Amino acid sequence: MSAPFLKIDRLSVRLRRGGEGRLLRQASIAVAPGEVHGLVGESGAGKSMIGRAIFGILPRAVEVIEGAVRLGGTDLFTLSDRERRRLVGVNAALIPQDPLTALNPSKRIEAQMTDRLTRILGLSAAEAKARALGLLEEVQIREPARVFRSYPHELSGGMRQRVLIASAFAAEPRLIVADEPTTALDVTVQKQILKLIAEMQRRHGTALLFVTHNLGVVAKICQRVSVLYAGKIVEQTDVATLFNAPAHAYTRALMAATPRYDRPEESLAPVRPEVIEALSQEIAQTDNIWAEARLAAAGRRA
Amino acid sequence: MVEPRPLHRRRSIRLWLGAAWIALLFFAAVFAGALSPHDRLAQDLMLQTLPPAWLPGAEPGYYLGTDSLGRDILSRIIYATRPALIVAIVASTAACLFGSLLGLVAGFFGGWADRIISRLVDIWMAFPPVLLSILLVAVLGPALSSVIIAIAVIDWTRFCRVVRAEAMQQRRMDYVDSAKVAGYGTLRIMAREVLPNVLPAIVVLFSLEMGIAVIVEAILSFVNLSISTDDPTWGSMIAEGRGIVHQAWWVLVFPLTCLFLTVLAFSQFGEGLKERFDPVMR
Amino acid sequence: MRLSALIIRLISLVVTFFGVAVVVFVLVRVAPGDPIAMMIGPGASPQDIADLRALYGLDKSIPLQFLIWLGHVVRGDFGTSISLRESVTEVVFGRLPATLELAFLALAIAVVIGGFMAILAARWRGTATEAGVDLFNGIALSVPDFLWGLTFILLFGVAIPIFDISGRVTPTLELPFVTNFFLIESIVRLRFDLTLDLLGHMLMPAMALALPLAAVISQILKTSLKEVMHQDYALIARTKGFSETYVLLHEALRNAVTPSLTVIGVQFTFLIGGTVIVERLFSYEGLGNLAIDAVINRDLPLIQGIVLLFAVIFVGVNLAVDLCYVALNPKLRHG
């Protein structure tokens, strides 16, 4: 495995005002080019916080206490806003969750696919257009030229998600973050989109961080997995070990709670209270190691 | 009672400030006789356009000075609170009831009811409000009652538009369907499920409307169409003040300040009330 | 936009216009006080009064009078002004340019101030800047144009006398204008001295009219911008490396304007209505000022003419807003 392109080191994030709530607790994730790393957890576990930290667009009400986010070896927190935007703009791309709201309704697909290519990557209009059209074909859109000229409301949900995938890969980023890209889609469309993302990722050798709450999707598309609970990565392993011999009680509880049509009796078991109890102890324990970390954090750039 | 968080306290300041000024107005209106130092109508040509007490050439006892007919400005301002409050409360209530009802019907039922009521609102809004009010008062004759009728007849569209939009939005909510499933009739759904959610908007509008009513009354007095007697209103005082603003600025400044504070008080009071009684905001 | 939808819209405008005509016709006829008696001398014989009533067609039944009058109106003839003894159409269209210039100057000011405030508050949302803008909105929204006018008269007319507080232009100036659009003509004729003088008179009334509209624009546009800034496509733009300001102006602004358009359109019609009292306050010789005199003099034909003209402006503004709404919204364009 070559050196990881994305390296998140012990990243901790907290609400600026009020409350001791930690949103991320020393999360560390590394994703090498060509690798698909799954980030799974329930809502509120902090999955999207990690996604936003990677792009350096954390909400204003949140502050970074410690840790680093390195893209190709450069830590985002050491850069000025302008430098960070340039680094992220060139090297990373996001595939969003809801295709219905992820495209600007008053702009043609053309404008939304080529703006980064021309303004950030410096391609000429012609080059940008050619690359965009090429990628529309690559994502198996039948009439790329027509779609290229149309407005979002003229396309179906599945079609829009393909456009967003094409738009992400068009920038030839070395890292793609897919934030629950199929959650808003019907199950039949989901399978086609998952297949498409996997093929594109292999073909372009991109490092892919795949954020989802669906263990089934993780099993089908990821190579390594991190299981997140209340901002802490409770388990990080390769996907085979995770499904055959899950180490952490929470992972096992999550597996048991996930509905399976082939084993109705064993699935959908509510998470047992003692598992929750053990988890809160584990979280509290990491929190007081924190006492010293907080002082070190005083000098960090937010 | 939950310990008031800073945000909570900051928000209720505007409620108390607004309420304080409104209470002051009511107090002045009720005890006008006792409070005003002079007879509001007594003219004394010897004491024409006296400056306020703290300026040179002032006359003791005339704290805010006198107008061009030598009448005491402070007393007139205090008495003027009566017509202002009467107009504010009566006209706003009428406009609110009529407009909200039509808005609720148009928003909730849609179809023909909505088309007719919306067309009616369009026609009403095609008239410049001030022009229509002047026309109405000219038609009904200069009296406080015609001012009240004019304001109610014009401003009901303000309530109708907001309540209609709110009702249309509420209609799509699942809790309206849940009420249907529970077997509620349409009227009960409107009253029990939709209206409580529309009330905060109506409360804000009602207090805004009270401010607007006072302004319209002032405008009508300004074009000398308000009440016929020379019983003082802020508008007539302002009209007189406007004419002699270079010679005696205070004749205009004091009634204008009262009007300004009253309008602000009503609007902030409304906003504060809405936040206070809206459980979602609390 | 499909033709049928446009036709339905035009029909509804005609219905509104017709409704206004009916209301104003009835309202004016119900007014106590006989305009004719006011017009001719006290010594006039009943016969003279009867002849004059016939001349003005006041002897026929109300519905008949209405039809005759409507017939004339459709042909652009609003009858003759009783108090000015001139054709209403001339008088009204003579004064209209002054009001239009004032209204559109106020609109321009409101859009600039309101738009700037909204973008400022949306760009630095959650900070003191936004709180400051909210405070401005709160005050400017609840205090109407009439009060702002009076306040400006005191502030800039008396306390710091830098503006003229009455009239449309300094009376002593010799005006080379052919049309009544003084401001525009002064610019076209490159007579910037006159433009400055005109603005010196118009700025205060325009500001008085503009502030409430600016507050509405600022508040509605800000809320809409903040909503749009949280949309996924704004998030995507940020991940593409675009700065917050770029995202605000290039991705968010256009989508935020469409929903605010209708509210701003409504508020602009209030602004036009406001010219009636604000022109009176600044004795600015526009349509609004004329309207007040017409009512005081019970000049029925003039009142009807002015009200109908305001209705035309109102209907025009609404149509313009609808067309902009469709133009800005591609989904509607394909109808």
Add this chain to the structure above:
Amino acid sequence: MTEPLFRIDNLRLSLPDMTRKPLFGPAPRIEILKGLTFDIAAGSTIGIVGESGSGKSTLGRALVRLYEPTGGAIGFDGQDITHLSDAALRPLRRDLQVIFQDPFSSLNPRKSVGAIIAAPLLFHRVATSGADSRARVAAALGAVGLPRAFASRYPHELSGGQRQRVGIARAIALSPRFVLADEIVSGLDVSSQAQILDLLARLKDELKLTLAFISHDLSVVRRLCNRVIVMRGGEIVENRDTAALFDAPEHPYTRQLLAAIPLPEIDPGWLEAG
């Protein structure tokens, strides 16, 4: 075979298509339910499954007469309720209850949880007095695993899972004969989803309810329902007992749906399998 609770015959329903509504003028109507015929046995739990746009939610709302059908017939408890007026429906309303999908829009934000549950009780005179209604509210809250004190709280103070439980409490408080659950777990996390389904299964047996469970997730339906209807484009594609449907799906669309569900286990060939 007991008399079925619902007997549906060639049910048709068309609604105005608001998405293509021009700025002015009526919206074109499109047919959503295109002739559905099926029964719902008393005491059974029927799963209504389909992808978005299949008409499953519309079918659910037609069953409880939130929409009036444009064709065919709905028989409930032997009575034809297809075109009954609201007034005529009122006595039946107590037996037809709904739990809605979006916990944020199904509870009136300005009413306390207690008021939300008590109102139908008082309206249908199930509760004879204030004290009686408070007791029933407490019982309903207890049945869904919420403390009695929740009665004085407001919807915006509750989590998604807690709100959904209030929705269930409101429905069962009237001890109805039929409950429609419209995608009630789609917005929830796996752990709260499991709790809600566990709760529903228990209540179904205790209160001898007939339940219609609408979902786009076949795995959830497998756990809860004993009969399944698969819908596509407003038509019934397959209507079978649950075990039979999952073990030997007959219709290609059903097979395609099942094949598209990613089971939480390693299966390299799954992505490639068409």
